[in-house]
Amino acid sequence: MAAKKRGLGRGLEALLGGDAEPVPLVEGEGELRTLVIATIQPGRYQPRHAMDPERLDDLAASIKAQGVIQPIVVRTIARDRYELIAGVRHKLGDYAPIALGEGLTIVIENHQDFTSRELVAFCEKYGPSVRIVYDVGNSFPVAEAPLDFTRVIAPYVAHVHLKDYRAQWTDEGYRLVRCAIGDGAVPFTELVAILGEHHSSLTAVLEPGALEARHVRLFTPDWWKGYAPKRAEELAACLKAARRNRLADDADYRTPWERGADDELSQYELDMIRRSAANMKALGLM
Numbered sequence: 001m002a003a004k005k006r007g008l009g010r011g012l013e014a015l016l017g018g019d020a021e022p023v024p025l026v027e028g029e030g031e032l033r034t035l036v037i038a039t040i041q042p043g044r045y046q047p048r049h050a051m052d053p054e055r056l057d058d059l060a061a062s063i064k065a066q067g068v069i070q071p072i073v074v075r076t077i078a079r080d081r082y083e084l085i086a087g088v089r090h091k092l093g094d095y096a097p098i099a100l101g102e103g104l105t106i107v108i109e110n111h112q113d114f115t116s117r118e119l120v121a122f123c124e125k126y127g128p129s130v131r132i133v134y135d136v137g138n139s140f141p142v143a144e145a146p147l148d149f150t151r152v153i154a155p156y157v158a159h160v161h162l163k164d165y166r167a168q169w170t171d172e173g174y175r176l177v178r179c180a181i182g183d184g185a186v187p188f189t190e191l192v193a194i195l196g197e198h199h200s201s202l203t204a205v206l207e208p209g210a211l212e213a214r215h216v217r218l219f220t221p222d223w224w225k226g227y228a229p230k231r232a233e234e235l236a237a238c239l240k241a242a243r244r245n246r247l248a249d250d251a252d253y254r255t256p257w258e259r260g261a262d263d264e265l266s267q268y269e270l271d272m273i274r275r276s277a278a279n280m281k282a283l284g285l286m
Helices: 012-016 053-066 085-102 116-126 145-158 187-194 232-241 264-284
Strands: 023-027 030-036 072-078 081-084 106-109 129-137 157-162 165-169 173-178 204-205 214-216
Touching: 012 106, 030 116, 053 214, 081 085, 081 129, 085 116, 085 129, 106 157, 116 129, 116 145, 145 157, 145 187, 157 187
Parallel strands: 023 072, 106 129, 129 157, 157 204
Antiparallel strands: 023 030, 072 081, 165 173, 173 214
């Protein structure tokens, strides 16, 4: 019987041969470490989802014989869990020149994962065809104050998602609770003024938050393994910003979705989008 071909579709162990041999790791700025293969998972934006089995076997044999010559690039996502991010850079490196030649722009959204400086690094490395879709509610999940985040990325913003949250404080950090846009912690007037220093106009859409609250456990050691250290002043600015229009600690933060009240969802969504639109109109943003 022919031996089964191994590939990335069955995990990194299929390529690298189990977790007995650690592989080199680059994490952050110039930090070289060694990790067990089983602790690494493919990136969400990994561009290669399938590879030729013969080429994989050749590559696996080469790695076993010679080792990994080029360290892999990962980010910490939990205790002893890492995610490959080199795929993001590889994809941008491939497509950014093509987009530039076609007069197109590749936009990356700050989807509650990359920090402001990480996003700017992508734009600066890959040039004017790579820009940012700015979700204005998503600075809190990475422990950055909205205005600080905006000042860093403003020159590179190509489109805006208007979102808002109310923060509910917990023993582990804060919970980001969905609310009508304009009723929460995001300071829209000041934020838009910063964007206006760099752009005469920008397109934007209303985008209420997720139906499930996000718990940002930044008071726990594990949370900080996913992000670079911050200056005390930067963290203090975030914590202060999150207290604006905050939700009481004992308030029921659950949406109809979280309470299982499906019959209430339609009216809940309509009420929220209507109030969001009214708030943005009052600010002159619609």
